[in-house]
Amino acid sequence: MTLYIDALELQAQMLRSERPAPEARSVSRRPPQLAPGRLAPGVILFGPVAFVLLWEFASAVGWISPKFLAAPSTAIVTGIELLRSGTLADHFLASAKRAYLGLGIGVAIGLVLALASGLSRIGEASIDGLVQIKRAVPTLALIPLAILWLGIGETMKVALIASSVLVPIYINTHAALTGIDIRHVELARSVGLTRGAFLREVALPGALPGFFTGLRLAVTTCWTALVVLEQINTSEGIGYLMNRARDYGQTDIIVVGLAIYAALGLGSDFAVRFWERKALSYRKAMAS
Amino acid sequence: MNVAVHSFRPEPGGRDAAVSLRNLTRRFSGRDVLSDVSLDFAPGEFVALIGKSGSGKSTLLRAIAGLDDGVAGEGTMTVPPDRSVLFQDSRLLPWKTVLQNVVFGLRAADADERGAAALTDVGLAGRETAWPNALSGGEQQRVALARSLVREPRLLLADEPFGALDALTRIKMHELLLQLVRQRQPTVLLVTHDVDEAIKLADRVLVMEAGRIVVDRPVTLAHPRAKDAGFGTLRADLLSALGVSDAA
Ligand SMILES: Nc1ncnc2c1ncn2[C@@H]1O[C@H](COP(=O)(O)OP(=O)(O)OP(=O)(O)O)[C@@H](O)[C@H]1O
Ligand SMILES: [Mg+2]
Secondary structure (H helix, E strand, O other): OHHHHHHHHHHHHHHHHHOOOOOOOOOOOOOOOOOOOOOOOOHHHHHHHHHHHHHHHHHHOOOOOOOOOOOHHHHHHHHHHHHHHOHHHHHHHHHHHHHHHHHHHHHHHHHHHHHHHHHOHHHHHHHHHHHHHHHHOOHHHHHHHHHHHHOOOHHHHHHHHHHHHHHHHHHHHHHHHHOOOHHHHHHHHHOOOOHHHHHHHHHHHHHHHHHHHHHHHHHHHHHHHHHHHOOOOOOOOHHHHHHHHHHHOOHHHHHHHHHHHHHHHHHHHHHHHHHHHHHOHHHOOOOO | OEEEEEOOOOOOOOOOOOEEEEEEEEEEOOEEEEEEEEEEEOOOOEEEEEEOOOOOHHHHHHHHHOOOOOOEEEEEEEOOOOEEEEOOOOOOOOOOOHHHHHOOOOOOOOHHHHHHHHHHHOOOOOOOOOOHHHOOHHHHHHHHHHHHHOOOOOEEEEEOOOOOOOHHHHHHHHHHHHHHHHHHOOEEEEEOOOHHHHHHHOOEEEEEEOOEEEEEEEOOOOOOOOOOHHHHHHHHHHHHHOOOOOOO
């Protein structure tokens, strides 16, 4: 060991004596930037804000007719009026109830199916093929049958939202359960874990990241399904509000509806991501 | 598969071996990977197993650990039920804290206290609530060592546990392992590809070649083992048994 170090030191000395003294040369402290750096928080809003300003400007100078598209300021005023009168709150609640009821039921069913299929062979044999087929059929294609079976009321809408939500939940949770790290299984066996404890302590926590991926997709899916379903026979909900506005040519109300859909979609995604970060906080720890 | 596994009991009239293997054979797709291995380890004996890559070391260790069901083979084994495996990777569950990993699967009322004590033994006191991802590679392997030792196994099976560590950390881990093994006196089977590591730690060195034990040598050098003449002779012998000419 000592000998080895001495030899290295000697070599280094020889190198130093042979090499001419290094010229003083200014070296840029920053390495060339290969990947774009991360944005400061909030800067992501630059694009949307610029877009709205441009839109407002175009409306103000008359490039965009209000018949074609209302100005953002008009939409804001209309939105405030609708809020004051209580109309907006009613429609908003109707939409949110549909979406979240469907989401809740769909997540529960998707999760149960994924567990049954991911943890037992009988379950996988009976469930997986069916869900894959369901996945291949677009939700919208099920609307005619769903109307025949469940009528045109709330039940049909919630059922269709749930059925579209369960697919991403199932696919991602199931994939995570079946892709469990074989080394963890071996460890569990070597410490003599029971099957119940294995499920609780290894299989389920291991599948949690997959579930969250599914949940983020599901949240988007449920709003997408809602938008389509609210065009069918509704008397309340954001979709109804927008449809009626179309009949009267009120583009400002349509813009308000779109803004609400956007806010709800983004808000839900943000909430899921927040929850995910908390639940999977162990991942954030600095890697070795 | 026709393998009888008995829990540990002293053989009547015989010497009470901690591990006893008789005519152990294992096959992968018709090829014998272990052929007719018969071995006895005395209680508290520290055995190192070296051999070329693919010679069957891990297969033997996994057979003793009982982690090879589904693998074809014959033979009988007597192994203690309270055995513990130390893998090459630390194999910590990322969603469990360091302490939860140490007591993973341990069914004892005082599990947490024992776990914390084991962490102190490996020099990680105060890191109980850290996530494994926040530890360095050497620290993770020390947690794995604590996880093995907290079970107070009668048999410790280690498959190249220090292979992924840098030289300096490995030297520290050697000292730690020797010290802890001396305290608790388990029988140890250490698989390694490092001849020096084997001579430094073990009471007995086995060389495996193509599924057979071809060399079985006691190591009688006094601890701590310096690289003196006795060390050099043994090293040269073992290296030639491995088919490598001794360069150093
Ligand atoms: N699950 C398996 N399926 C098929 N062949 C296997 C399996 N496990 C091991 N083998 C084969 O058995 C032989 C011995 O493998 P083993 O892992 O015991 O070697 P080893 O001595 O531990 O080698 P190394 O030093 O590289 O870890 C190898 O030829 C390997 O390809
Ligand atoms: Mg191996």
